[in-house]
Amino acid sequence: MRSLPTKHLSGFSQWKSDLLVCIVVALMACGIGSGTNAFRRNPLPWRYLSPAERLQAQLTELPAASVPRKEAAYVSVEELKAGWLLLDARPEVFYEAGHIPDALLLDRENFRSHYERLRPLLEKDKAQLLVIYCHSLECEDSALVADALSKLGYTNLRILLGGWEAWQERKQP
């Protein structure tokens, strides 16, 4: 019997026991993660709901519009005019980090609570021009919020093309 050189194998000979430890840790992570979720103030439902489905669920608690829905049009940063009401559809953390001057937070995730806060201002005139923006060209939050507002009876909606990113680029000299 002769020994094989173990120089190149020394790091891998215990891989089975290492893998077993990994599996045990992964099962523990599943248990702790599920337990933590169950005790959260606002736990995630076990069946995943997309952002659109979650927004729809919030809308059921608000009065639906009796007027026909209207698709939101797009507006560019260059076309923005003073006095237009801007609504930021990004999550609150991003709004707090920076937003277009005078824009109001209407976060898609907490739409109902933010809408209730803005309700006196918004419901004054449901035909007023509302410009909604999110992070960039690729985000869907502004379209989702615009759709929700349209279901609530707002008729003059615009989505800011390129959102916050476009606004910041425009700001650069």
Added chain:
Amino acid sequence: MKGSSILLVLRLGLAAVFLFAGALKVADPRAFSDSVATFRLLPTSLITLVAVSLPMLEIMLGAMLFWPRLARPAALGILLLSLSFTAALISGWLRGLPIDCGCFGQGNWSTQPTLLLLRNTLLVVVAFFIYSRLGKVNGHARRPLHV
């Protein structure tokens, strides 16, 4: 710098990356579940389970890297995890999906796939290096293979 010092620095660095990434996701599991959903790889019944378990796993593996006796399995776990992330990224990339990797918490934009792949490749290389070197430096007794 000696080999053991380089290994220690890499171990601590990798641990910090996984602890940080895990903690950010734990703070906002809803955003992470949205990121998991963008890959369109899992049924809706599994997305939440993955979104709440994966950050915990990252934190546990990151913490295990600090503990010399558990550092090897932790490096193997991170290696397998990083390989899975890379496979998921490539799959999303090939299908032309706007991937929000959610790697470091709440994302609200799609992420550059090439940068993500580069970062994941780096993680794979570092985890592989740690896994392959740790036994040697720790001097664990190994039984030679006989033929």
